[in-house]
Amino acid sequence: MTTHELTEATTPASARPARKGSLRPLLLRLHFYLGVFVGPFLFVAALSGLLYIFTPQLERVIYAHEMTVPVGQGKQPLQEQVDAAQRALPDATLVRVRPGDAEDATTQVIFSRADLAPSHWLTAYVDPYTSEVRGTLETYGSSQAGPVRTWIDELHRGLHLGDFGRLYSELAASWLWVVVLGGLVLWWGRRRPAKGTGRRRLLSWHATTGTSVAIVLLFLSATGLTWSQYAGETVSDIRAALSWETPALPAAASDHGGHGEHSHGGGQVTGASVDQILNIARGAGLDGAVEIAVPAEQGSSYVVKQIQNSWPTKADSAAIDPGTGEVLATLKFDDYPVGAKLARWGIDAHMGVLFGLPNQILLAVVCLALLAMIVWGYRMWWHRRPTKDTLAFGRPYPRGAWRALPKPVLAGLVAVAAVFAWYLPVLGVSLIGFLLVDTAIGRTKATRRNAQK
Structure with a gap:
């Protein structure tokens, strides 16, 4: 989520000039936008997933007469x-x-x-x-x-909106791994501990919690993509190419x-x-x-x-x-081929059935952690608003960080992004959307500044 403040939480922005060629400013801005725009989708996915986890037990209570x-x-x-x-x-x-x-x-x-x-x-x-x-x-x-579990499953999968609704869960799964890895890099690369009260304390909670559940979140992102509408086809093609299909x-x-x-x-x-x-x-x-x-x-x-x-x-x-x-x-x-076994185990673990109750409890804890991190992230964004007596939005990290990158590094980033965008189409389309929004915001601010001169 919005751990874009990871370095800003302890010292003023002007006191922390980024090293030339550093990826950190770019990661901060990307992490900010993902927190703002993808956060709501992750929140719905985590909340509906939390509801689904214990549906087998719930069904045995509701349908006790039948079962x-x-x-x-x-x-x-x-x-x-x-x-x-x-x-x-x-x-x-x-x-x-x-x-x-x-x-x-x-x-x-x-x-x-x-x-x-x-x-x-x-x-x-x-x-x-x-x-x-x-x-x-x-x-x-x-x-x-049964009906109850089916209703919650369809809520988690596609908000009861059919194939169109499935785009929400694919968007969440496509970006979750990026959010997690980006957050880990930002936290591990911080220049001093984020301790104290207010926004600094929220930042510490947000980052520490994210680090604690990162591995499970990455797992949920990967297994969620196997069920997705478009990226799932890519996963199927890879399994077929490696002869990892279920026999x-x-x-x-x-x-x-x-x-x-x-x-x-x-x-x-x-x-x-x-x-x-x-x-x-x-x-x-x-x-x-x-x-x-x-x-x-x-x-x-x-x-x-x-x-x-x-x-x-x-x-x-x-x-x-x-x-x-x-x-x-x-x-x-x-x-079964190794890939087919891994797929079977991954799906079952994602659903909370592979290891029974311990599996369910772990997933519940991770869902609650993700919900808390999203709330803390938005709270940190609120703390970053220009003044505490206005309803202005929090400031993102400054634009133009990509200009400071060496051209070979920038070209490599563009190439990697293009590959992921090709194989994860929803990620690719939404990335273009983020860039368009960022460009529009930049031009609007530039126009206002020119008008004030």
Whole structure:
């Protein structure tokens, strides 16, 4: 945020002439503008992210009736539970089944329907001890997020404004790493400690807090970009070029094109029962929580996949012939490319599920820290206004710092900025916007000065 005062906090500007060729004046001005213009987007991202962190626990409270049941004496066959769910939703198409992974958990039977948006499903929650359908909810994505978590997720991702809204989160993720690295350079390169009261104390809090959470903020910036609308394409291209894409079961074995997030096929279960398929998968080593994707059409296979995203990650999968029960192919998480594993772990850690509650607490602390730094930054900006009895804005660091840079250094900076602008388009467009605003402000001030002469 606005640690543009890092050197100004202790001595007057006139007493601190910048060394010729120093990048510090340029960093101060850039950090100032990022704090002023990107700060609101970072604030919304941090606040909505903070709301999202504990939504799994919140859902278990809000949807306790659907998600949990009293523990009974013996569970009904899984196929009977699926049949009960199909009777409750006769106009929907069966897609997947998630047996409860705890004694008090319901079985989730997941359906598609033509009127649902892509990646949205109807999920029936079935009591495994009685086969009673305890309720249905519209769920979202591979995590089967309920309505509350879906609403907060869409708020964090795009402010409920569709693809246009996603620009806000991409802007925040694109600039967050620049803000963090710039702040670290400014703080580490300060000439004397920023101690005292008022603005100096705020500066110390702002910089010390930022330094403490810098690594996590950089991680959130990088993983956030993988989900973004435009920079995400760049990440996908890089992963493809490095053969780091997430592998899939051979199409000839699984033929699971109908099991994708946007498919509304499936539902024609023939041959082996779901119970038999589950037992075969267990015998193939797929323990823990699993999801069973039913055949999309005659001749297709069941696909059973582990869905444990906490550490250690369990994401093995197997394709099973519904007629013979033969395991046609298996895919082990251990065989994933390093890049695919890192992507999986990065996404899960970003969502707060990789290490469970400690992961959630860490993210919550970092979100609160970022919110505090933004507030302190704006407060420091207010302290920098010309007089305390006016509503004038705080002064940015003086313009023209780039003119003092050696030409080779300036050319290198321009080249680096152009590369990042190309691969992070939202960063590039907004950088041009900052430059236009800065130029307009400079010309306006120059015109006023000339008019006063």
